[in-house]
Amino acid sequence: MARRSSQSGPLNSLLIRLVVNTGALAAAAGIVNYFSVGYFTLREGPFFIGDWQSAIIASLFIGLVNALIRPIVLMTTCLLQLLTLGLFTLVVNGLMLLVASWLAERFSVAFRVDGFGAAFWGALLISLVSTMLTKALK
DSSP, X not given: OOOOOSSOOHHHHHHHHHHHHHHHHHHHHHHHHHHHHSSOOSSSSSEEEOSHHHHHHHHHHHHHHHHHTHHHHHHHTHHHHHHTTTTHHHHXXXXXXXXXXXXXXXXXXXXXXXXXXXXXXXXXXXXXHHHHHHHHHO
Protein backbone atom coordinates (compact mmCIF):
# COMPACT_ATOMS: atom_id res chain seq x y z
CA MET A 1 0.00 0.00 0.00
CA ALA A 2 1.28 3.41 -0.88
CA ARG A 3 1.20 6.02 1.83
CA ARG A 4 -0.15 9.41 1.03
CA SER A 5 1.87 12.37 2.11
CA SER A 6 0.17 14.66 4.60
CA GLN A 7 1.60 17.68 2.84
CA SER A 8 -0.30 19.19 -0.04
CA GLY A 9 1.36 19.92 -3.33
CA PRO A 10 2.34 23.42 -4.43
CA LEU A 11 -0.67 23.83 -6.72
CA ASN A 12 -3.08 22.73 -4.00
CA SER A 13 -1.43 25.12 -1.55
CA LEU A 14 -1.67 27.96 -4.07
CA LEU A 15 -5.37 27.30 -4.65
CA ILE A 16 -6.04 27.25 -0.91
CA ARG A 17 -4.24 30.59 -0.50
CA LEU A 18 -6.27 32.04 -3.40
CA VAL A 19 -9.56 30.93 -1.83
CA VAL A 20 -8.50 32.26 1.59
CA ASN A 21 -7.41 35.62 0.16
CA THR A 22 -10.57 35.93 -1.93
CA GLY A 23 -12.69 35.26 1.15
CA ALA A 24 -10.67 37.78 3.15
CA LEU A 25 -11.09 40.36 0.37
CA ALA A 26 -14.87 39.86 0.26
CA ALA A 27 -15.14 40.04 4.06
CA ALA A 28 -13.06 43.21 4.19
CA ALA A 29 -15.14 44.82 1.44
CA GLY A 30 -18.38 44.01 3.23
CA ILE A 31 -17.14 45.29 6.59
CA VAL A 32 -15.64 48.52 5.22
CA ASN A 33 -18.83 49.19 3.26
CA TYR A 34 -20.95 48.39 6.31
CA PHE A 35 -19.35 51.25 8.22
CA SER A 36 -19.60 53.61 5.21
CA VAL A 37 -23.01 52.76 3.77
CA GLY A 38 -24.72 51.34 6.85
CA TYR A 39 -25.25 47.75 5.72
CA PHE A 40 -23.16 44.80 4.55
CA THR A 41 -22.68 45.05 0.77
CA LEU A 42 -20.03 44.39 -1.84
CA ARG A 43 -21.52 46.51 -4.62
CA GLU A 44 -21.91 49.90 -2.96
CA GLY A 45 -19.58 52.11 -1.02
CA PRO A 46 -15.87 52.85 -1.19
CA PHE A 47 -14.79 49.19 -1.53
CA PHE A 48 -16.52 47.74 -4.61
CA ILE A 49 -16.40 44.13 -5.85
CA GLY A 50 -18.64 43.42 -8.83
CA ASP A 51 -18.90 39.61 -8.76
CA TRP A 52 -17.03 36.51 -7.61
CA GLN A 53 -14.87 36.39 -10.75
CA SER A 54 -13.75 39.95 -10.06
CA ALA A 55 -12.96 39.01 -6.46
CA ILE A 56 -10.72 36.15 -7.63
CA ILE A 57 -8.93 38.32 -10.18
CA ALA A 58 -8.54 41.11 -7.61
CA SER A 59 -7.00 38.59 -5.20
CA LEU A 60 -4.54 37.62 -7.92
CA PHE A 61 -3.68 41.30 -8.49
CA ILE A 62 -3.17 41.81 -4.75
CA GLY A 63 -0.87 38.78 -4.63
CA LEU A 64 1.08 40.04 -7.64
CA VAL A 65 1.49 43.51 -6.15
CA ASN A 66 2.52 42.06 -2.78
CA ALA A 67 5.07 39.79 -4.43
CA LEU A 68 6.65 42.33 -6.80
CA ILE A 69 6.16 45.89 -5.54
CA ARG A 70 5.69 45.59 -1.76
CA PRO A 71 9.24 44.32 -0.99
CA ILE A 72 10.77 47.26 -2.84
CA VAL A 73 8.55 49.75 -1.02
CA LEU A 74 9.30 48.13 2.35
CA MET A 75 13.05 48.34 1.67
CA THR A 76 12.87 51.99 0.69
CA THR A 77 10.80 52.87 3.76
CA CYS A 78 13.01 50.95 6.15
CA LEU A 79 13.82 54.02 8.26
CA LEU A 80 10.12 54.91 8.64
CA GLN A 81 9.45 51.29 9.62
CA LEU A 82 12.07 51.55 12.31
CA LEU A 83 10.90 54.95 13.60
CA THR A 84 7.26 53.86 13.83
CA LEU A 85 8.09 50.42 15.24
CA GLY A 86 6.59 48.72 12.18
CA LEU A 87 3.28 50.59 12.16
CA PHE A 88 4.16 52.19 8.83
CA THR A 89 3.65 48.71 7.34
CA LEU A 90 -0.09 49.32 7.68
CA VAL A 91 0.26 52.39 5.47
CA VAL A 92 2.29 50.40 2.92
CA ASN A 93 -0.37 47.65 2.90
CA GLY A 94 -3.07 50.25 2.21
CA LEU A 95 -1.02 51.72 -0.62
CA MET A 96 -0.53 48.25 -2.13
CA LEU A 97 -4.31 47.73 -2.06
CA LEU A 98 -4.72 51.03 -3.93
CA VAL A 99 -2.15 49.90 -6.51
CA ALA A 100 -4.03 46.62 -6.97
CA SER A 101 -7.26 48.61 -7.40
CA TRP A 102 -5.57 50.78 -10.01
CA LEU A 103 -4.36 47.68 -11.88
CA ALA A 104 -7.84 46.17 -11.77
CA GLU A 105 -9.26 49.36 -13.23
CA ARG A 106 -6.72 49.24 -16.08
CA PHE A 107 -7.73 45.65 -16.89
CA SER A 108 -11.49 46.40 -16.60
CA VAL A 109 -12.01 44.23 -13.52
CA ALA A 110 -15.00 45.17 -11.35
CA PHE A 111 -12.90 45.94 -8.27
CA ARG A 112 -12.43 49.42 -6.85
CA VAL A 113 -11.13 50.99 -3.67
CA ASP A 114 -11.97 54.68 -3.30
CA GLY A 115 -9.57 56.58 -1.11
CA PHE A 116 -6.79 55.82 1.30
CA GLY A 117 -9.10 55.39 4.30
CA ALA A 118 -10.97 52.50 2.69
CA ALA A 119 -7.67 51.02 1.49
CA PHE A 120 -6.08 51.29 4.95
CA TRP A 121 -8.97 49.63 6.78
CA GLY A 122 -9.47 47.13 3.97
CA ALA A 123 -5.82 46.07 4.02
CA LEU A 124 -5.92 45.74 7.81
CA LEU A 125 -9.06 43.59 7.65
CA ILE A 126 -7.68 41.47 4.79
CA SER A 127 -4.57 40.75 6.86
CA LEU A 128 -6.59 39.81 9.94
CA VAL A 129 -9.16 37.65 8.16
CA SER A 130 -6.51 35.96 6.01
CA THR A 131 -4.46 35.12 9.09
CA MET A 132 -7.47 33.72 10.93
CA LEU A 133 -8.61 31.62 7.94
CA THR A 134 -5.10 30.30 7.34
CA LYS A 135 -4.77 29.27 11.01
CA ALA A 136 -8.21 27.65 10.93
CA LEU A 137 -7.30 25.57 7.86
CA LYS A 138 -4.06 24.23 9.36
